[in-house]
Amino acid sequence: MYGQCGGKSSSIFAPPLNCPTDRHAVQPTSMHRARLVEVCGEAFRDRAACCDIDQLDALQSQIKVAQNVVNACPACWNNMLSFFCEFSCSPDQSTFVNVTATQVSPQTGKHIVTRTDIYVDPAFGRAFYDSCKEVKFPADNLFVMDLIGGGAKNYEEMLAFMGQERLGGSPFQLDFPRQSPARPMRPLAPKAHHCNDTSAASRCSCIDCGAVCPVLEPLPTTPASCHIGRWSCLNVALFIAYVLMVLGVVAGGAAVRRGYFGRDTEGFERVPHEPEEAVQLSTGTGTSDHDSIDEASTMAGWQACSQRFFYRLGVCCASNPAEVILSSLLITGFLSLGWSRFAVDTAPEKLWVSPTSSVARQKAFFDRHFAPFYRTQQIIITSAHDAPNGSVIMEDNLRLLFRLESAIAALSVADPSTDAARNITLADLCLKPTEQGCVVQSVTGYWAGDEEQFSAERWRDDFDSCTHQPSACLPDFGQPIKPDMILGGFDDSDYREAKALFVTYVLRNSLDEAYVARAMRWEQAFVDFMRGLPHNPAFNTSNVIVDFSSEISIEQELNQSSNTDINTVIISYVAMLLYVSLALGRLFRAGSMRRVAVESKFLLGIGGILIVLASIMASVGFFSFMGRRCTLIIAEVIPFLVLAVGVDNVFILVQEFQRQTDDAREARDDASVAERCGRTLARMGPGILLSALAETLAFGLGGFVDMPAVSSFAMYAALAVWLDFMLQVTCFIAFLALDAERTEDDRIDCCPWLRVDAVDDKPDSDGFIEQFFERTYAPFLLQRRVKLSVILAFIALFFACITQIPHLTLGLDQRVALPDDSYLIRYFNHLDAYFRTGPPVYFVVEGGQPTERAGQQQLCGRFSSCHTLSLANVLEQERKRPQVSRIAQPAAIWLDDFFHWLNPLADMCCRVRRSNPDAFCDAWDDEDACEPCFASRDPPWNITLHGMPEDDEFLRYLDHWLNSVPDEQCPLAGAAAYKDAITIDRSSKAVIASHFRTFHTPVRSQTDYIEAYRSAKRIADELSHETGYPVFPYSVFYLFFAQYIDIVPLTVRLLSIAVLAIGLVAWLLLASLSTALIVMACVVMIVVDVIGVMSVWQVSLNAVSLVNLMICIGISVEFCCHLARAFLIESGGRNQRAYRALIDVGSSVFSGITITKLIGIGVLAFSRSKIFVIYYFRVYLAIVVLGALHGLILLPVLLSLIGDGDGGDGDGDDATGTRRQASAADEDFHEPDDDRIVIMNR
Structure with a gap:
């Protein structure tokens, strides 16, 4: 292949494809050589090439997006660059590439390559995969392999995903046969780079390479319970003790009967029933x-005194009943005046934990510095009938979901905090990290929530593409939607077999009571709409089961349960009263x-x-x-x-x-x-x-x-x-x-004002x-x-x-506290059965001094001078033992992403004006008028942290990063993922607190919740010890389960x-x-x-x-x-x-x-x-x-x-x-x- 001969279709958006050719590699011109070295590195300085400048430009634009997410691990980036450069430009291309299909371009009339076989040496393939499999994209708690390899589990799956012809992927189909090619062809086998190489040019950090990570001390193992066969030692010991006791009693009884110990003087004689004399x-x-x-x-003297006292008291009270009853009424009435201040605590933070407890103080700290955890509304859709494999992924169901979401977005209620005729909608309350759209985690986000983009012909292909590469199908709010968040009940990555659809609406929360009142008003409208959905003629839900929950649902259903229980309690007391009256x-x-x-x-x-x-x-x-x-x-x-x-x-x-x-x-x-x-x-x-x-x-x-x-x-x-x-x-x-x-x-x-004649038949x-x-x-x-x-x-x-x-x-399963007919019971059942993601957990660092080099080294993970047991490294190692840590996903380390955003290789991220380096460029500014922030910095950007911003300069760059919206050109921008993760004190010019987000493993039982909190608490204590800064964990459920620790x-x-x-x-x-x-x-x-x-x-x-x-x-x-x-x-x-x-x-x-x-x-x-x-x-x-x-x-x-x-x-x-x-x-x-x-x- 050499040169470009036009697109596959007549569309102006069709990318130009390579020309098939049967010629020798060319010796590049000086300009061609310079471009070749610029794109593919020093390996091509003295080699011939099978690519021209146009191909190099196309190659650079195609791998630039990948570079932004994988360059944190040099070995992965070097292998990726080497692979694509060898494929596109190697003078020995014909020895490992076989063109298997061509066609005539409707744009130029020339033949173009539409399909090829590429033979890759397995050793290089495995090294390539191994160097990338652990690389993280922390902003979204993702692995880079989810983006570049579709979540591949081996190098064959990774290469197959990279070679798929699709929008945002390869412009034509690349196949990778597993069998070795016939001679004289031989597999591609460039030099492989390993993430634990000693060379700084390839060595990766612990976050992205487990081979260079420290080994955490193993946790103390719980001693295995003692068993003798199938019986526990406790049961066996109690059984033996009881048998010995029985034998002792039998032997003692026999001895007494034989007269060895004399006769029992306390034997019982039946009491006569005749009246005795006085x-x-x-x-x-x-x-x-x-x-x-x-x-x-x-009896002791003081007992006699107590009897005297009660005798006198009884005589006194019986002799003066009116005075006693009146006094009792006055005293109890006086004490009951406090009912004017009566109030009932229903908030869980005031029921299960003390306001002075650590978990309550930590929640208050989180709410104060990062805002209370989001208010969530969730819908679960499952199939109502036995569809093939039980899958809910059908065109009718997805179209129903589009219409349902449109109706929910249009729900409006009157604003309770104003007299003006102003209505509140979802858009007024939802979380908007980039101010461009509400956070609605739904499969419809793969089509930007727009049913018009949902094509009957292409929706399956779009679905497969987006579920395997979510970053290529960004919704309005700008963050990738992971399949595990919106689909449930599937095996491995077989997303089409999902048995449940999840839709999660994320609303902002606040300490402002007026805002909360508005949110609750809209949530009530949401609940009313969802409860009426089966009877709504605009929606045909006969083929699906729709479950839902709102932020206000639990409290409402619990109150309903309490109201029904009042009648039960009253009937119980009336029954007891009747019995007492009759029996007495x-x-x-x-x-x-x-x-x-x-x-x-x-x-x-x-x-x-x-x-x-x-x-x-x-x-x-x-x-x-x-x-x-x-x-x-x-x-x-x-x-x-x-x-x-x-x-x-x-x-x-x-x-x-x-x-x-x-x-x-x-x-x-x-x-x-x-x-x-x-x-x-x-x-x-x-x-x-x-x-x-x-x-x-x-x-x-x-x-x-x-x-x-x-x-x-x-x-x-x-x-x-x-x-x-x-x-x-x-x-x-x-x-x-x-x-x-x-x-x-x-x-x-x-x-008592009625009297009957005296009778002699007194009760027995x-x-x-x-x-x-x-x-x-x-x-x-x-x-x-x-x-x-x-x-x-x-x-x-x-x-x-x-x-x-x-x-x-x-524990206390919340389903137990609900009425039997509550809609939440089925919701929780389906949530436990199908949801594959655990709740988010935030490790909050109070202070941490990230503006200083020492503090940065205690927190970071992707730089060579980061401490071995830094916060990022410890969280990554804990993630690798989820059975004890209960952590499932890579942590979002804002400091690493911030510093990598400064990397001049990401030339569309941090940019300043050439004419005024103190002025930042925005995304829409002219590229020629801007340059990367650290392009001319001395010392240059490097992985040692040397020369990285500190103090005022750190905060200046940090402000711009937190206000930068991520896009395809710069996914590391911080507005979407980290805007609420950092609290800055402007007066003291310091970071007061920041959090590092990850996710728990799925929690389905009360034991899961308790162990998740216990593990998070242990990890936070470990982080506090290693970093020297106060660290605590926070998740929305901790307040309920902290009580079970002790x-x-x-x-x-x-x-x-x-x-x-x-x-x-x-x-x-x-x-x-x-x-x-x-x-x-x-x-x-x-x-x-x-x-x-x-x-x-x-x-x-x-x-x-x-x-x-x-x-x-x-x-x-x-x-x-x-x-x-x-x-x-x-x-x-x-x-x-x-x-x-x-x-x-x-x-x-x-x-x-x-x-x-x-x-x-x-x-x-x-x-x-x-x-x-x-x-x-x-x-x-x-x-x-x-x-x-x-x-x-x-x-x-x-x-x-x-x-x-x-x-x-x-x-x-x-x-x-x-x-x-x-x-x-x-x-x-x-x-x-x-x-x-x-x-x-x-």
């Missing part, structure tokens, strides 16, 4: 009536309807519920006044918690009062209502104090953690529980006294539950064999749950502190270390079992479930502490005391908290929100069931076996089951006018 207890003298406590009591009234034991109307406790139940609500209102009001905002977790969880605690105490107080009344009636004791209220509170008040104080302390300690959602809950809950306790021992006692007087006066519940003293506990359940449970079986069963359950804890996952140790710390606090309070108030330890053990087992159930039921650990675990601590105390205290104050041996405790308190716990909460929880199962079903129904059901099992089965068994041996002053072997034969410390209080009191046995 027992009269004498009191000492010399004390006032109200202060008399039997000296035989074994003993209605099923009344003998007639008149008695039912009197015995009903509906008003009393409402009073108990109102006390719960009042405590919540007062707690919220107090903290609102203090400026602590409420959260959705508090609104959904606190009522459940306080109601659980409150209802339990209501049952205990009411049922104990009923027992006192029954006992007084049987003993013909005319004790007043106030006296009976005092006795009730004296007996049960200390236990209620124990539970309330333990829960308040446990929750209060949680207020010191850094996670606002948890700390706010803890503080609100602590105060609400304490206020509920205060109101229950005062206001509820007043309610109880009023209700008792109404009942004894035979007045109708809810209508014991109901079904009490009788079941007394006659069946307690005797059965406390048999020796049953107790041992219970111990072994609960230990087995405990061990089984421990084995599940390692499988507990972290949520496991936080959970362990919170629960441990809570359990220890409960144990300490129990020890102090029970005066029994052994009983306190038993309570602690039961609480720990309940919590561990709940965590194990969470793992089995796929309930992840997050802030919501952590709050639920804290609730588990509180409710566990309710199940355990009342029964434990009842055990201590009873007389007799351990079995007798456990029996009495089960009868007196266990039945109240079962009928109160267990059944009440099961009724309320059952309603939650029908919630439309998965978050309620998973995180509330499942977890609360586990808490209640496991709490009841441990509190009503395991705890009494433990107490009967190893509980405190010092009971009341009854005989330890007495199995008569007296209610409290020696309970003077608990009940033997004197009436004011009597020095004796009769306490009845049940």
Whole structure:
């Protein structure tokens, strides 16, 4: 081939093609030689040539674009230049080039070459490919191979792509046969240049050549989990321990039966059911009536004082109900005044992280210096039918997309910030990096978003060309659109088989509330338009599935979920209220309807519920006044918690009062209502104090953690529980006294002004539950064999749950928080299934001193004097181990691109006027009037950084670079990629901050998100250490997932502190270390079992479930502490005391908290929100069931076996089951006018 003989078509745009010839190479003239050396280098200074000057001009123009992107790696550029120069001008061209097709040019009538075979030596081909495969185009986080080789994976694919005849590619078809040519032809084999050559003329930097990169220290490997066969070592150890325990119990039991250790003196004897005689207890003298406590009591002195206090309090409140209720209303009303400052935090940055936490401060820094992360709207289109291979790449679908995007661009809404009749459109809000078009990442961008350019005949070729070389099909906003951003569901580079189309609208974000309001107004119009799309006659979507999401979608859908959940919560509370009212009234034991109307406790139940609500209102009001905002977790969880605690105490107080009344009636004791209220509170008040104080302390300690959602809950809950306790021992006692007087006066519940005739059919003293506990359940449970079986069963359950804890996952899938019918669920499903690109991550350098040489060397990567472990080099090395770094793409190193933009070889980039070197040229200025910025610089531009701009000169060039728009002639201009990446302080003439962008690997699960953040944080810490500058990572999702970095140790710390606090309070108030330890053990087992159930039921650990675990601590105390205290104050041996405790308190716990909460929880199962079903129904059901099992089965068994041996002053072997034969410390209080009191046995 020699010379040019015209174009392939008659179009004036058809490039001239080579002439076929069969002549020897020519010796160039001096001018020809000079041009040849200028284009192809010194290798052609003494050689003949098969190309003329016109061919050299065409060659230079064709490879100039490639030079701008590959010259950062000299080896790649030298190999590319050598290859194309040898092909075009080598005097031995005929030995490796075979012309396979020609035609006559319609322009000149001469023959032109239209197709050739080129034989390339495989060794050179591999060296050529290897020298270019790692070269980056950082501005767009691309590899140069994506641009020059179509993402080739080997040299054959690279050469085949280079040889394709297409617009922006080869002007005629070049084929590269793999077989060796027949002699005398031989493959082209010029000298190959390697990126790690020692010669500076070819050696590349670490960024573009892995062979010269430093090797990062390997990360500490996580020790492989220990396994024995398919079983983990933990499971095996627990199994062996349990087997040994069972064997020990069996052996011990056998030894006892054979008499080796004597007989058990604590065997259980069935309690007779006949009424016993009354027992009269004498009191000492010399004390006032109200202060008399039997000296035989074994309770500590301060416990006796607490009983005196509660007795007096009960009498006082019952004697003055109006004053007590009014005072309670005034106090709670005063505290509730804070509701005037009530506000709810829904912003995630105010829920999951503390404002003082590092991730919150980093987000604020990023927003302040670079603007908040973009507001994104995204559309996903998939095929609705089983198309061939499921591909969505069809002409009809693409045309639908053109029309859809046009309609969205035309959406307009009124501007809410102005009174003028001004409408807002997409163009007013979108990101415009070059001010020439909105950033809309869509396949339609390959045709500039213009359907008229979409040809039915050529669209497939255009699609193939643009997906393999995006830089040749730039959209209006001037940045290449990578196929991975707009297509999904394809294998390798088979883009035509894509199963999903993605359209992403990128809107600017701002700290300006007025702008955000305008953006939200337009986004609402976008959502409305997309939701109505299936019913829009202008769009036929029958063949596709269209999913979408907007920036406002998540918040809107979550609010909708919360609104639907309100009804569920209300129904749950109403169901519990109805049960409480019915159960407290003993209605099923009344003998007639008149008695039912009197015995009903509906008003009393409402009073108990109102006390719960009042405590919540007062707690919220107090903290609102203090400026602590409420959260959705508090609104959904606190009522459940306080109601659980409150209802339990209501049952205990009411049922104990009923027992006192029954006992007084049987003993013909005319004790007043106030006296009976005092006795009730004296007996049960200390236990209620124990539970309330333990829960308040446990929750209060949680207020010191850094996670606002948890700390706010803890503080609100602590105060609400304490206020509920205060109101229950005062206001509820007043309610109880009023209700008792109404009942004894035979007045109708809810209508106390109506009275019925007195009837004698009073309710039986014991109901079904009490009788079941007394006659069946307690005797059965406390048999020796049953107790041992219970111990072994609960230990087995405990061990089984421990084995599940390692499988507990972290996170909160946002789909769980959405209503079942939310359009976002299918959107997220398709996003996870098809989207191939992870979220962007920015490594932000605070300061960094890039205006100084030392700072430049710490940041750069493409210059020989860059530090070995500079920021650019470390990020590049981390990219090469994506399985641990979670980084998928080359980082955009603005400093490298800026300095390469100054390279005079890129003669259309940085230019100054020849007449005034201080004045920059723009793209439209006359080329003859301009020259490259560094064309005459001394020292010249070089890869050592020597002579590169610093200080004021650096900022002057930087300003011009950041305002230069990239184009085909100068893709390194910085306006599109870096304008928002650098913050400059003009007053101090310094760079305050800059970021370096890359992308995570695809994140599809909660674990992926957590590990991506963990890896980015590790890399940033490494960069800070190596560069000496503060570096932190930022991505839009970090705020949500930062909590999981330390949520496991936080959970362990919170629960441990809570359990220890409960144990300490129990020890102090029970005066029994052994009983306190038993309570602690039961609480720990309940919590561990709940965590194990969470793992089995796929309930992840997050802030919501952590709050639920804290609730588990509180409710566990309710199940355990009342029964434990009842055990201590009873007389007799351990079995007798456990029996009495089960009868007196266990039945109240079962009928109160267990059944009440099961009724309320059952309603939650029908919630439309998965978050309620998973995180509330499942977890609360586990808490209640496991709490009841441990509190009503395991705890009494433990107490009967190893509980405190010092009971009341009854005989330890007495199995008569007296209610409290020696309970003077608990009940033997004197009436004011009597020095004796009769306490009845049940």
